[in-house]
Amino acid sequence: MRFPNPFKLSSHDMAIDLGTVNTVVYVRGRGIVLNEPSVVALDVTGGVTKVQAVGADAKLMMGKTPDNIRTVRPLRDGVIADIEVAEQMIKHFIDKSHGGKGWITRHPDVAICVPSGSTMVERRAIRQAANKAGAAKVFLIEEPMAAAIGAGLPVTEPIGAMVVDIGGGTTEVAVLSLQGLAYSNSVRVGGDKLDDAITSYIRRKHNLMIGESTAERIKHEIGMARLPSDGAGPEMRVKGRDLVAGVPKEIGVTQAEVAEAISEPIGQIMQAVRVALENTEPELAADICDQGIVMTGGGALLQRIDEVLSTATGLPVIVADNALICVALGAGHAMEEPGFKGVLMAA
C-alpha cells in the first residue's frame, strides 16, 4: 500500500467527488476547479457512439434530444452504472481541470470519493474507470470522511462527530472519531428520490407529466422539508404534458403540495439517522449530544431540512458552509495534508 507523499505530489494531482448528480474536482494547490453535472450526451448515429457533450452542456440537452442523441447519467445511487460512459466523463473532467492541454505528459494521482456502503465490485469499477481515464495511482476515500474533513470537523481527535451527507443518489450517515468511521450507513435515498416523488405526485394529482429538470427546479424553488406554517405557501407555475388531453399545459403547484410529495423520502432519511444514533456507542453519543449533527451535500440545502432533523433527533443540527462542495474539499485536503493520510485507501 502506498500513500501519496505530499512532498512528491505534483500540482497535477487531484481529488474527485464523482457524484450521481454533480462531479466536483479539486486540484492540489488550486482548490476546486470544476463543478459540473454528471451527465454525458451521446450521438448514436448509424450504430456508432460518439460523445457529443459532457457536464453542463449535456445537462442542457436532457429531455430535449432528437432520436440520435441520448443523454446518460453514468452513475446511479453514487456508484457507476455505465462504466464506458463514466470513463469518458472522468477523462473529460480531468482534461478540463487542467485547461484541456498538457496534463497527459504526467499522469496525476487521483483520490476518488466512494459511498461508505459501496461494494468491492463497485469500488473496483471506479478505480478501473479512473485508471482508463488516465489516472496514475487511484486512492479511495469514503464520502462521509471526506465530507467531515471538508466541513472542518475534528476527525483526527478522539471526539465523536456525526455527519449526514444528502447527495443526489445516496444519503450517508456516519459517526467518526480518530480518522475512522465508528458507524456508517448509506441509504439509496437522496435528491433524485425527492425529484421522483414530486413527478409522481404531480402526475397523480394534476394528471400532468413533467420532466426530470422541471421536478428538480420545483424542489430548488419551493421545496420544503415540512409543511409551511402559513397555509399552502408560495405557488409555482409548472409546465408539462396533460396526460388526458395529451397537450402541453401549465398548472400551479404550492409549497404545501411539494412538502407532502417529498414527505416519504424525507422520512426515510430521518429513519436512517435514528438507526445510526441507536447504534452509536454511548461515549460517542455523548460527544454528538454536545457537538450536534453536521449536514452536507446538496440535499442539506432543502429549506428547513435542518429543523426536521433536529426535531426528529432532539439534537442541534448545523448545515455546513459550502455544503455542495464539502466532499471534494475534504478529499482534496486529505491528499494535501500529511495528517489526514490515514483516511486514503489504496484502491
Ligand SMILES: Nc1ncnc2c1ncn2[C@@H]1O[C@H](COP(=O)(O)OP(=O)(O)OP(=O)(O)O)[C@@H](O)[C@H]1O
Ligand atoms: N437548494 C437546494 N434545495 C434542494 N435540493 C438541492 C438544492 N441544491 C442542490 N440540491 C440537490 O442536491 C443534489 C445534489 O447534491 P450533491 O451534488 O451533493 O450530490 P452528488 O454528490 O452528485 O450525489 P451522491 O453523493 O449521491 O453521489 C441534487 O439532487 C440537487 O437537486
